Amino acid sequence: MMLVRGLLVESFYIPSGSMEPTLTAEDRILVNKIGGVSSLQRGDLVVFDGTSTFADRAAGPGSRQDGQTPVIAQMVEMMGSMASRLSIRLNESDYVKRVVGLPGDHVVCCDPRGLLTVNDIPVDEPYRYPGDKPSDLTFDVTVPAERIWVMGDHRSVSADSRAHLGDPGGGMVRLDDVIGRAGMIYWPPGRVGTVHAPTSLAGIPVRPVGQGHS
Numbered sequence: 215m216m217l218v219r220g221l222l223v224e225s226f227y228i229p230s231g232s233m234e235p236t237l238t239a240e241d242r243i244l245v246n247k248i249g250g251v252s253s254l255q256r257g258d259l260v261v262f263d264g265t266s267t268f269a270d271r272a273a274g275p276g277s278r279q280d281g282q283t284p285v286i287a288q289m290v291e292m293m294g295s296m297a298s299r300l301s302i303r304l305n306e307s308d309y310v311k312r313v314v315g316l317p318g319d320h321v322v323c324c325d326p327r328g329l330l331t332v333n334d335i336p337v338d339e340p341y342r343y344p345g346d347k348p349s350d351l352t353f354d355v356t357v358p359a360e361r362i363w364v365m366g367d368h369r370s371v372s373a374d375s376r377a378h379l380g381d382p383g384g385g386m387v388r389l390d391d392v393i394g395r396a397g398m399i400y401w402p403p404g405r406v407g408t409v410h411a412p413t414s415l416a417g418i419p420v421r422p423v424g425q426g427h428s
Contacts, residue, residue, distance in 0.1 A: 222246075222247055222248055223244050223245065223246055223247060223248075223394075223397075224244070224245045224247060224261075224393065224394065225242060225243070225244055225245070225400075226242070226243050226245055226261055226308065226310065226396075227240070227241075227242055228240065228241040228242070228243065228310065230371075231368055231371060232311075232366040232367075232368050232371055232372040232373070232374075233259070233310060233311070233312070233366050233367050233368060233372070234343050234367060234368040235341075235343060235344070235367065235368075236259065236312075236341050236367050236409065237259070237310065237367075237396075237399070237409075238405070240402070241399050241401070241402075241405055242399070242400055242401035242402075243261075243310070243396045243397075243398065243399050243400070243409070244396070244397050244398050244400055245261050245393060245394040245395065245396055245397065246394050246395050246396075246397040247393065247394035248394075251389040251390075251392050254313060254316065254362070254389075254392070254395070255313070255316075255411045255415075255416045256313050256314060256315070256316055256319075256332065256411065256415035256416055256418060257312060257313060257314075257410075257411030257412045257413075257414070257415035257416045258312070258313045258395045258396075258411045259310060259311070259312055259313075259395065259396035259409055260310070260311065260312075260313055260362075260364065260387075260392050260393075260394070260395055260396070261308060261309070261310045261392075261393045261394055261395075261396065262308070262309055262310075262311075262364075262387050262391045262392045262393055263307055263308060263391045263393060264307050264308070264309045264387070264391070265307045265391075266383075266388060266391060267378065267381075267383055267385070267386070267387050267388065267391065268307070268309060268373070268378060268387075308393070309364075310396060311364035311365060311366055311372070311374050311375075311387075312341070312364060312365055312366070312367060313362050313363075313364055313411075313415075314330070314332065314363050314364060314365045314375075314415065315332060315355070315357040315362060315363030316357060316362060316420060317357050317358065317359045317360060317361060317362070317389075317423050318356075318357060318359075318420065318421040318422050318423040319332055319333055319356070319357045319363065319420075319421055320332070320333050320334070320354075320355075320356050320357075320421065321353070321354075321355050321356075321357065321363050322353070322354045322355075323348050323349040323351075323352060323353055324347075324348055324349065324352065328347065328348065329348060330348040330349065332415065332418050333418055333419065333421050335418050337414055337415060337418075338414045339412075339414065340412065340414070341367050341412055342367055342369060343367055343368040343369065343370070346368065346369040346370050347369065347370075348369065349365075349369055349376060350369070350370065351376050351379075353376060353379060355375075355379075355384065355385075355386075357386060358386060358423065359423045360388060360389050360390070361383070361386035361387060361388060361389065362386065362387050362389065362392070363375045363385070363386060363387075364387055375387070396409045397409060
């Protein structure tokens with residue numbers, strides 16, 4: 215059973231409201247690890263390791279602390295692994311966000327109507343937190359190969375790709391860092407349900423990497 219969970223599906227605990235209203239604090243989700251990044255669509259909710267993109271690499275979560283011996287570091291890692299199987303979130307370098315841009319996509323906010331656009335197509339975002347703008351920060355990015363652009367649904371409180379525009383990599387998450395796609399909420403009972411990619415994002419034609427934009 216442990217092998218199946220490790221290879222096919224993994225459980226994660228949601229600690230904050232950055233993905234509201236789709237996911238709320240204390241939700242527990244099952245993440246599908248089958249198919250990998252090759253089947254990612256815009257609109258998918260993905261869990262990824264943000265160590266190389268979002269977290270502070272100098273003293274970020276998961277790094278060995280000063281004075282910590284290799285044996286102690288290994289014990290801490292084992293405890294974190296056991297806790298993750300119980301849906302106890304200890305690794306603060308794991309994030310869940312919505313895929314807005316795939317490799318080659320041109321993502322802009324905002325157009326004259328105040329909407330987010332992907333490949334020059336305005337996007338209706340019914341999943342966005344009520345009252346939030348598509349973004350308070352303007353941006354114009356083209357997603358490079360092997361990267362994705364991610365945003366939280368609760369835009370006004372989400373530290374997502376926008377918050378790391380000035381960092382190395384420009385806030386783009388490496389495909390190699392994607393752990394899997396959120397498939398369903400399984401706890402609490404009143405929140406049980408599947409998670410789908412909205413057609414407003416998934417239906418936008420893919421733009422090959424390197425193709426110019428208008």
